[in-house]
Amino acid sequence: MPLFWLVLIVLGLAVAGYVAGRGRALRLAGGDSRVLHSLPSYYGAHVALLTLVPAFAILCLWVLIQPLVIENRISAKLPETAIAESSTRALVMSDVRRVAEGLDVAVAAGAMTADEAAHMRSELTDVRNRLGAVGVALGSDVGPEVLRAAQAYRALAARGHLAMTLVVLTAALGGAGLGIARSRADFRARNVVETAVRYLLIFAATVAILTTIGIVLSLVFNTIEFFKLYPARDFFFGTTWAPSFGGGSELGILPLLWGTFYISLIALAVAVPIGLFAAVYLSEYASGHTRAIAKPLIEVLAGIPTIVYGLFALLTVGPLLIRVFGADGVGIMQAGTAVMTAGLVMGIMLIPFVSSLSDDIINAVPQSMRDGSLGLGATRSETVKQVVLPAALPGIVGAILLAASRAIGETMIVVLGAGAAARLSMNPFDAMTTVTAKIVSQLTGDADFASPEALVAFALGMTLFVITLGLNVFALYIVRKYREQYE
Amino acid sequence: MYDNPLTKRQTLTQEVKFSARGVNVFYGDSHAIKGVDVDIEDKTVTAFIGPSGCGKSTFLRCLNRMNDTIDVCRVEGRITLDGEDIYDPRVDPVQLRARVGMVFQKPNPFPKSIYDNVAYGPKIHGMARSRAELDEIVERALRRGAIWDEVKDRLDAPGTGLSGGQQQRLCIARAVATEPEVLLMDEPCSALDPIATAQVEELIDELRQDYSVVIVTHSMQQAARVSQKTAFFHLGNLVEFGETGQIFTNPRDPRTESYITGRIG
C-alpha cells in the first residue's frame, strides 16, 4: 500500500530531521547548550515540523482533490452516446468508477496483468465475467465507452499518484533542508515551534466546525440532488410513503414525521414524570446513602447502548405487550413491533437523561430559597412544588427539550421495535416508522446512490438535523440563561 | 435615633416564651452547642452575640427546628414553647415553624412577584378564605414590614428586582404574614448597607410591640441598639445572659468583657 509507505517515509524524514537539526544547533554552539537561544530539542522539533506539516498538508489536499479533478475530466470526455435513454451522466460515471475499481482489484489479485487491464477491449473480452471471477459484481455489461473511460480513469489516477508521491517527498525534503539550514545558535527555535504548535491547536479546535460544515454540505448537496428528481412539495406534504426501487415511488415525509412524533411523545410521557419525580426524590428527600446508591444505578440506564434497548423492545417488551393487547387479550395490537413498544422502551432510555439533568438543575436552586420556604412553615413538598420547581422550571423545560431531541434522533430502538410500515394512525398499538428508521432502510438497501429512493434519505436526514438542531439550540439557550440567573 | 438607648429602655419582665434547658447540638462529631440554658421572653427583643462560629446561629435554628433539614445535625436537651416541648415526637415542625417565623442572613425572596412572596405563607397555612382577605393580609404584612409605600404600585413585579434593603424588609413582611408568635432573625442586616440597616432596626423595634424577637448579630452596637436582653455565646457555651444594659456596661464574666471591649472576636 503505497500511500501508507509514503506516510512512513515522511515520518522517517521528520525523525531524521529532528536528529539533524538538534545536532547541528549543538555543534554550532560548540556543544554548549547554554549558548543556544532555545533548548536543543526545540531546534529538532522545528526541523521535524517543517518536514511534516507542508508534506502532510499537500498529501491531504491532493488525496481530497484528485478524485474530483479526475471525475470532471473523465465525465467531460464521456460521449453523449454513452448515456442511455433512461440514464444520467452521474449514473454512467458511477459505472465507470466501479469498472475502474474492478480492474484495480483484478490486477491486485493477479487475475489480469496491468497491461491487459489498460488495453483490453470490451468488444473482444467479456469484462463483466472477468471481473466477476475476482469477486467484483457488475450490474450490467460493460460498454466500450465505459470501459475506455474506466481505463482513462485508471491511467489518470496512476499518473496523479506518481506526481503526488514526488511532490510530497520534495516538500518533505525541502522542509527538512530549510529547517536544518536555519538551525543556528541565535535562531529563536522555541518561538517558532510554539507558534506552530499554537496553529496546530487552532486547527484541532476547528475540526468541530469542519464536522458541522461537512454534515451540512453532505446533507445539502444530496438533498438538492433529491429535489431535482422528486418535487419538494410532494416530499414535505405527501401523506404516503411507498418507495419502490423500480421507480414511481411516493415519498411523502408526513407519515414518518407522525411516527417520529408519536413515539417521542410516548417516550416523553414515560420519561418525564418518572425522571422528574426521581430527581426530586433523590435531591430533596433521599438520605445521602440512598442517593449514593440509587443515582448511579439509574444512570447505568444511560450508559447502555441503544442496540440493547432495541433488542429489549423487540424480544421482551413487544411479546409482553402482545400478550396483553394482542388478539388473545384486548385485541388492538397486531404485532409486537408498534409505536407503544418503541415509545415505552425509549422512555426507559430517557429516564436517566431527564433525571440527571433535572437533578443538576434542582440542585442549582440556592438552599436559601428552600430555607425561606421551610422557615415559613411550608412542608417539603410545598417547597418543591411552589418554590423549587417554579424556580427551576426554565432549566427543566430545557432538559425536556433536550430529551425530546434525543427521542427524535434515536435510531436503533425504532428500527427494531417500531415496525416498518409508514402510516398515519392514531392507534398507539399500530406499527409505524420514523424518519431515522427510514434513513437506515433507504441507505442500506441495494439502491443506487443516484436514485431518488436512496437520495431521499439525505432529505430525511436534513429534516432530522434541522429539527434536532432547532430543539438543541433553543434548549441550550434556555439552560444557559437559567444557569446565569443563579451564578 | 437613640441618644442613650441603654438607660432609656424600659425593661419590664414579660412572660417566658421559649425556655431551653441543657441544650446540646452536634454536627456529626463536633459539639457545636454545649449545655445551654436560656429563657426568652415575649414581646422582647433578645440579641445573641458572640464571635463567629460560637454557635449563636445554630442555637437560633434549634428554636424552629430548621436544623432538622441538615442530616448530620443532632439536638439534645429540652426546648419548650409555651411549656410544650418542641422536640416531642408528636410535634410537627411545619406547625411549629408557622408559629416561629424566621428571617435569614441573606435576603431570599422567592423568584415570584412581591404579592406572591408575601401571600405564600398565608396560602399554605390556609389563613385566607377569599382573595379579598388575602389582599388584606398581604397589605397588612407589607405595612408591618415598613415596605408598603415603596411597593404598593408594583405588587406584581418580581421580588428579586428590589434593592437589598427592600428585599430584606420584604422577607420580614413575608415572615410576619403568617402571624407568628416569635420571629427569629439570623444576622438580618449583615448583607445590607447602613441606611437599610437603620430601616430594618427601626422595624425590629416596632415589631417588639406584638412579637418576641430573637436576633443574632455580630455587631455589638446593633445588639445594644435594638435589644432588651442579650445573650453572649462563646465556643458553644452561653457565657452570660441578662439585661442588655447590664451586659454592655457591667459584664460579670471576663470573657464577655474581653469581647465587648474588642479583645476577642
Added chain:
Amino acid sequence: MTDATIPAATGATGSLLEPDARTRRRNAAEARFRLYGLIAVGIGLFFLAALMISIFMNGAGAFQQTAYTLPIEFRQDVLDKNGTGDIETIKSVKTFAYKPLIREAILREIYRLDIETPLAGAKVKGFSSDLDNLFSDGAPATLRDMVLSDPGLIGQTVTVKLIASSRVDGYLKGRVSRESIARDKNLDAVHLDLVDELRAAGVVAKGFNLAFITGPDASDARPEQAGMGVAMLGSFFMMLVVLLLSLPIGVAASIYLEEFAPKNRITDLIEVNISNLAAVPSIVFGILGLAVFIQVMHLPQSAPLVGGLVLTLMTLPTIIISTRASLKSVPPSIRDAALGVGASKMQAVFHHVLPLAMPGILTGTIIGLAQALGETAPLLLIGMVGYIASNYPDGVASGFLDPNSAMPAQIFEWAKRADPAFYERAWGGIIILLVFLMTMNIIAILLRRRFERRW
C-alpha cells in the same frame, strides 16, 4: 410608619402536640408526594433490573453449546480412493462427502447403545439423510478441515466433538420442546427421543462455547456456529482509530479553547458548535461518513477505518467537553507559578497544567470510547453490517481496511435474522458488549478515585 389600627398578631391557637386538621391534611399530601418520588425511583430501578434479567436469562445460553462426542472413522475409500496420500486428491473431496462418515458414526452409537429408534434405519449414503438434522451443517466442514491439516488421520478412527444443530442445541437448553417442533419440518419428536437416549449415555452434552466468543459469524442456516470474534476485532480496530484520533485532537482543541483562545465571536461560535454537535443524532454522523468518507474520498466501504473516523467525529465533542472541565479544575495558581519562573505559556500548559489534568482527561476519553463502542446506527450507513464479519483480518492493515463488522452491528444483524437461535446469540453478544463497557467504566471510575484531587 407603624399602623396603629393593625391588631396584634393573634398567633396560632392550640397545642403544638396535636396537629390540627389542616396540618394533618398537608402532611398526608407530603407523604403522598414523597411516595410518588419513591415510586419513580423504584420504577427506574425496576426497569434496570428487568433489562438486566432479560439479558442474562436470554443470553446465558449462547455461552453453552451442545456437541456430540463421536468416534469418527476417516475411511480411506471415501477420502483418498487411490491411497496415495496426495494432498490434491484429498482436497478434491468435497465437504459433502464427509457427511456419510458422521451418519455412520451416529448409527454405530445407536447400535452400540442398543437404542430403539426408527432412525436406526436411516440411510447412510446420498445427498441427505434424516440423521443430518441432528448435526450442524458445519460439522462435515469441521472434519474436512481436520483431514486437510493432518492427512495422516485417513484410515484412523478418532474421537471428535461435533456441534449439534441449533434445534437440538435449543432442545437441550429448553428453548425447543416437542410442542414447538410439531410443525418443524427439520426435526421430529423421533429425533428428540434419540437425543434423550444419547444424552443419557453421555454422547451428547452441553459444554462451554468458546467458539461464540472467538469465532466468526456464520450464515443464516448455521446459528450454532455464529460467533462474535471477528466483530470484536472490528470493534477493536475501530476503537484504536477513535483513540488515536480523538484523544490528541480533543486535547489539542480543549487546550486551545481553554488556555489560548481569545474571547471573541469565533471562539464563541466554536463553543456553541461543540455543544450542539454533542446533541446531533448519531445517524446524522453516519450520513456524514457515507457522503464524505465514502462518496467523496472513496475510502473503502465497511472498513473499520471509516467506522473509526465517523465515531471519532461523534466522540470528539464529549471528549472536548470533559477535557475542558478537567483543565478548568486546575487552579490558576499552578499556571502563575510556572510563568513566574520564566516558562512560556506553552511550557506552563504542557509541563504543568496538562499532566495535572490528565486523569480527568483519560476518564472522559474512556467514557467517550465506551459510548462509541456501543454505537450502531452510523455503522449501518457506512456498510459495517453483520454478515460480512466471517473472515479474520490477515494483519494490521487488513484489520483497518478490510470490510468488517462491529459488536453492536453484529448483534443487530442477528436480531434481524428472526430465528430464536440467533436471538440467543444476540443476547449473548450483548453480554459480551456489556462486559466490555462495564470494564471500561470501572477503569474510568478507578482512575477518578485514584487521582481525584481536591484543590
